Amino acid sequence: xxxxxxxxxxxxxxxxxxxxxxxxxxxxxxxxxxxxxxxxxxxxxxxxxxxxxxxxxxxxxxxxxxxxxxxxxxxxxxxxxxxxxxxxxxxxxxxxxxxxxxxxxxxxxxxxxxxxxxxxxxxxxxxxxxxxxxxxxxxxxxxxxxxxxxxxxxxxxxxxxxxxxxxxxxxxxxxxxxxxxxxxxxxxxxxxxxxxxxxxxxxxxxxxxxxxxxxxxxxxxxxxxxxxxxxxxxxxxxxxxxxxxxxxxxxxxxxxxxxxxxxxxxxxxxxxxxxxxxxxxxxxxxxxxxxxxxx
Amino acid sequence: xxxxxxxxxxxxxxxxxxxxxxxxxxxxxxxxxxxxxxxxxxxxxxxxxxxxxxxxxxxxxxxxxxxxxxxxxxxxxxxxxxxxxxxxxxxxxxxxxxxxxxxxxxxxxxxxxxxxxxxxxxxxxxxxxxxxxxxxxxxxxxxxxxxxxxxxxxxxxxxxxxxxxxxxxxxxxxxxxxxxxxxxxxxxxxxxxxxxxxxxxxxxxxxxxxxxxxxxxxxxxxxxxxxxxxxxxxxxxxxxxxxxxxxxxxxxxxxxxxxxxxxxxxxxxxxxxxxxxxxxxxxxxxxxxxxxxxxxxxxxxxxxxxxxxxxxxxxxxxx
Numbered sequence: 001x002x003x004x005x006x007x008x009x010x011x012x013x014x015x016x017x018x019x020x021x022x023x024x025x026x027x028x029x030x031x032x033x034x035x036x037x038x039x040x041x042x043x044x045x046x047x048x049x050x051x052x053x054x055x056x057x058x059x060x061x062x063x064x065x066x067x068x069x070x071x072x073x074x075x076x077x078x079x080x081x082x083x084x085x086x087x088x089x090x091x092x093x094x095x096x097x098x099x100x101x102x103x104x105x106x107x108x109x110x111x112x113x114x115x116x117x118x119x120x121x122x123x124x125x126x127x128x129x130x131x132x133x134x135x136x137x138x139x140x141x142x143x144x145x146x147x148x149x150x151x152x153x154x155x156x157x158x159x160x161x162x163x164x165x166x167x168x169x170x171x172x173x174x175x176x177x178x179x180x181x182x183x184x185x186x187x188x189x190x191x192x193x194x195x196x197x198x199x200x201x202x203x204x205x206x207x208x209x210x211x212x213x214x215x216x217x218x219x220x221x222x223x224x225x226x227x228x229x230x231x232x233x234x235x236x237x238x239x240x241x242x243x244x245x246x247x248x249x250x251x252x253x254x255x256x257x258x259x260x261x262x263x264x265x266x267x268x269x270x271x272x273x274x275x276x277x278x279x280x281x282x283x284x285x286x287x288x289x290x291x292x293x294x295x
Numbered sequence: 296x297x298x299x300x301x302x303x304x305x306x307x308x309x310x311x312x313x314x315x316x317x318x319x320x321x322x323x324x325x326x327x328x329x330x331x332x333x334x335x336x337x338x339x340x341x342x343x344x345x346x347x348x349x350x351x352x353x354x355x356x357x358x359x360x361x362x363x364x365x366x367x368x369x370x371x372x373x374x375x376x377x378x379x380x381x382x383x384x385x386x387x388x389x390x391x392x393x394x395x396x397x398x399x400x401x402x403x404x405x406x407x408x409x410x411x412x413x414x415x416x417x418x419x420x421x422x423x424x425x426x427x428x429x430x431x432x433x434x435x436x437x438x439x440x441x442x443x444x445x446x447x448x449x450x451x452x453x454x455x456x457x458x459x460x461x462x463x464x465x466x467x468x469x470x471x472x473x474x475x476x477x478x479x480x481x482x483x484x485x486x487x488x489x490x491x492x493x494x495x496x497x498x499x500x501x502x503x504x505x506x507x508x509x510x511x512x513x514x515x516x517x518x519x520x521x522x523x524x525x526x527x528x529x530x531x532x533x534x535x536x537x538x539x540x541x542x543x544x545x546x547x548x549x550x551x552x553x554x555x556x557x558x559x560x561x562x563x564x565x566x567x568x569x570x571x572x573x574x575x576x577x578x579x580x581x582x583x584x585x586x587x588x589x590x591x592x593x594x595x596x597x598x599x600x601x602x603x604x605x606x607x608x609x610x611x612x613x614x
Contacts, residue, residue, distance in 0.1 A: 065590075066587070066589065066590050084589055085589055086321075086588070086589035086590050086591055087590055087591065089462060089463075089466055090466070090471070090473045090474070090590075090591040090593075091589070091591075092321050092584075092588060092589035092590075092591055093341075093346050093474070094320050094321050094322055094341075094342045094346050094347070095321040095322070095588070095589040097341040097342055097346070098321070098322045098342070100338075109400075109463070110462075110463070112403070112404045113404045113407075113474050114474040116476075116478070117345065117346075117474065117476060120341060120345055121341055216457070220455065
């Protein structure tokens with residue numbers, strides 16, 4: 001009798017303790033539950049690597065397009081070595097499987113088609129990364145913190161992030177119009193008010209050109225359309241040099257732009273501003289803006 | 296005898312590449328490890344049973360079906376440059392898929408194959424509506440090419456106006472076996488029914504090859520045969536494209552290679568074309584997977600790399 005009671009108590013205790021470790025979060029596919037603290041994590045977007053690094057967790061694998069330098073330097077310094085699992089658009093499932101992960105973090109935009117396969121490899125949290133806003137990204141970071149069993153640490157980091165951004169904002173002018181654009185060899189994409197970079201710009205007390213509001217995160221523009229936006233500051237992320245802007249500079253229309261007249265064309269690292277996304281990426285963007293405005 | 300030997304060698308080649316596909320990849324596996332991969336408790340279970348095996352089977356099915364579809368179209372249009380693409384089916388399917396991905400990005404990816412399939416079939420029905428069943432092969436081909444161009448430009452327009460979804464759409468449009476598995480194989484299985492029907496057309500296709508007049512005087516109904524062959528080709532292409540995206544040039548070059556190997560008798564040509572298609576797609580996917588791991592290229596890029604120069608060579612030769 002006593003023994004039976006003992007067993008009962010032990011099982012009860014065990015189930016209780018596992019219940020203590022269990023986390024339950026809402027991801028893009030519904031409720032995700034995990035009853036252990038994950039140790040081997042594979043992330044399929046840079047923003048997730050940023051979230052992990054923000055609470056000092058190193059992923060075993062990152063879909064880094066086999067170009068390690070695409071991971072934000074600040075993130076690389078924290079997480080150390082990892083294995084590339086291929087491109088973000090078509091990560092290699094067999095490499096992911098060979099890493100024997102106990103958690104996969106995937107992007108609903110890119111990886112919905114392989115969600116079922118990923119789940120066969122390891123429990124998979126699927127969140128939005130591509131096309132997310134600044135606020136969405138912070139919410140995702142909070143969810144990831146919870147899944148990692150580091151909710152407290154993540155909340156602390158997020159609070160610290162808010163302070164950091166506040167301090168950067170104090171060093172920046174108020175409500176000055178800033179437009180971020182990606183320049184390639186023969187086209188330009190503006191990142192609108194609803195884009196990640198647009199959100200960071202707003203969070204720092206600067207403003208987005210009115211005309212780009214209510215649009216998708218990025219949009220291809222020609223020189224005439226850029227003139228219609230006519231921002232006070234144009235921040236350029238070149239994916240190649242020379243790029244379209246070098247061509248446009250030779251056209252008379254370019255000289256009508258406010259940025260051309262006032263010399264407010266600035267260059268930044270396109271990778272940081274456009275690909276990375278995350279707590280540390282936002283702080284890097286803020287740092288870049290402070291440098292630009294204190295020139 | 297020569298044809299029998301060729302077919303046998305082709306089948307052997309298919310088996311060999313399947314074995315290679317199971318063994319090679321980002322992680323190379325030995326024979327014992329491959330065998331252990333069929334056991335659910337093995338650490339290679341996912342790699343073999345859930346990843347490489349279904350992908351190889353899918354390459355066999357899609358390669359065979361697309362190639363067969365190409366042989367049927369070339370058989371009834373009687374033009375070496377013809378392929379399922381001249382029916383506008385892949386482009387119609389592509390347009391439907393891109394509409395779903397760009398205009399309704401929040402719709403679950405589950406619907407993508409169904410949208411593509413309906414797009415392909417609607418494109419075929421529209422072509423039939425435009426041409427009727429009694430018009431000549433040339434009219435059919437030209438109308439089909441024009442419709443295909445129309446669908447492609449609509450795709451371009453959508454991708455220009457919705458840049459955020461472009462990457463996913465472009466990826467799908469190159470045609471790939473990445474991320475496809477047992478579910479997609481089950482979706483393709485019902486379409487295999489079309490294959491015996493295609494084979495049963497072989498003799499009539501031989502007669503059509505002699506010219507419309509000869510075929511008619513020998514008792515073949517040209518328009519009925521053409522309708523059947525094209526319907527089957529549409530079904531095969533649309534189902535494959537809905538699963539893997541439009542894998543280019545496969546339906547064009549596989550029948551040509553097969554014809555060089557075994558000649559133009561459709562009883563032999565059709566099965567051999569399927570084998571050649573399987574070899575090409577298996578090889579394209581294998582190379583796409585292992586050329587620079589862990590980067591996965593699309594099989595469609597590989598078939599285009601082989602197919603495009605061949606197509607050009609063909610163009611010059613035909614002139």
